[in-house]
Amino acid sequence: MVRAFLLAALLLSLAACERDGGREPFAESRTPASLAPRFYPPEGWAWGYIGVGDQPLQRYGVASTRRVPVATVVIVPGYGETAELWFETASDLIERGCTVWILDRAGQGGSGRYVLPRDLGFIPSFDPEVAALRELVRVVVRPTPETPLILLTQADGAVVALSAVRSGLRTDGVIASSPQIAEPPEKALLGPVKRASKPPPGWKPWSRERADDRAAGRTHDAWRGQVGHAWMTANPDLRLAGPSLGWTKAFETASRVLESGARQVRAPVLMLNPDRGADAFCRQLADCTATTLSSARSALHIEADRWRRPWLDAVEAFIDARRSDGATATISAVPARS
Template identity: 55%
Template sequence: MVRALAVAALLLLLAACGRGDLMGPFAESQAPPALSPRFYPPEGWAWGFIQTGNKPTQRYGVAAGWRAPKATVVILPGYGESAEAWFETASGLIRRGYTVWILDRAGQGGSARYTMPRDLGFVSSFDPDVANLRALVRVVIRPPETSPLILLAHADGAVVALRAVETGLAVDGVIVSSPDVAAKAVSTDSAQALAGRAGLGRLPSTDWRPWSRSSPDARGQGLTHDVWRGRVQQAWQTANPDLRMSSASLGWRGAHQAASRAVEANAKAVKADVLMLLPDKTTKEALALCKGLPHCRSVAVPGAFAALHLEQDRFRRPWLDQITGYIAAKVDSERAAEVAPPIGATPVPAPVSEENAPPAP
């Protein structure tokens, strides 16, 4: 086992040599030739980068309709996904009059990497994800006060979204889809335990394999029933090598664990209401998290797998209806607050006319 760790460390050292721009951010992805146009970027889609401190840069994208937005939606993908996997969902929300932003996660998608090989998922902490989400909203988006700001987070992206709200990000609502909350600490088998004690968080897990176009897609992994949507992420990664992601490192798993525990410990600080959308198989940790949040409502999609945004229409439609209904209710509430008279204000009497004049004595 010690020999295996030594070999893995040597491979990582060799991969780091001459890495140059191989770890840098990546913006303009090329659409896979065999992909249906419904999975293409929304009309007017634009990319940008954001960085806080000396951490690697993260990529974001944005598009809006031609009218003033009814709401602003910020999407946080789950592990291994890039913004491209959410283009179909983003287009649907934009058609409803919402501005949509997608922030690629730290060390994933089109964001810069922390280590090599590029497809190995590594962060030492989820704090950069949280910091860049807060900076994106406050510095780049600067949402208008007249329309709601909604976070839509998938899988472990839910941990980032809730942690940002716990630490001061003001939002009008949070939607978490198939939340992935770490159930326990990083595996205690001998290899991982030794790596942790030696500070080798960049080491891959013992069953790690590099990205391969022959690897199972989302449908093959049991994340969706849909043949075509199940191929979307794999297709984008095949056409754009910089987007490729394999399994996570020991350090990433430890960071996920630590961030999950922080979210649970500070759940009472989430003052915004949370809509939790759950697949057929839901972890007890997700249900416990919803129970610990002050304002959380969970809705299950019976029979659905975890990648609800990539599911067949019979599962995806009720999932999307819940999202659009939630946002529409926030928009209506915002509009009602704009026209409501101030508390304690004296009502202005209606002008007297022949129709509403009091009867003569």
């Protein structure tokens, strides 16, 4: 077995701009001046790193409610998303009484990179980040029986979270937002192995002219659609463009392994707007519910309130259903936002 080690610290003095383009992990991002306060880091937010074996370190962040938490939520973003894109959702969940952790994906966000250029998405396998998620929960989060542990995932992050559960991670439930499971390719995507960490034909590096999430069709919301682009503009080390052939192959491989072990996923699962592969996988699980938010785009956590509010309500209801005290969280009034 791969021996794991933990490096967890508050990294308050990193000079990210000096390492632009390097492989090192990155914390303490600069908040873009263009963002409204609701997109700022939650109060008390702190960063740390988790490492498994000789793999690049992955960045995580955490903040908690001031009262006894009703649940612990670990967020696993989708491809191309940084932890910063989830700050608004983290604040909402903290306001509802949760402790919230966000684990940047391997080779993405503030995590260390496997290859250069830094904005090329590459990972040789999903196994290291599955292992990192398990170690984060076991060594750092250390959930207690009194407080339910919920994994909240986005897009292909569902493969990471569900693979961790399949391989033995104990959790009280998984919420998969717009989950994606790779379709089998019509033909092999990789030629020689040396091509795995190279950009595919037509790949373009990240640029300021790159479409934001609204222009890319991930959300209807003009303000939330700018958030990810703003963080990457202000913090070059966070930038990520399209995936390499190797990342795509790793996603396909992890999807096939996950599908073959559906019976080993015993935790309750809620899927919100699953793609075809995820919906079919849900039907194989012992306890899985799939729900559709009609006309919503793929990034429900940054959607317009018309869709995001019922999405957040569904997330909260799932968490409340797993609370041992049977109580419901107190919800503060939240003004309308668009």
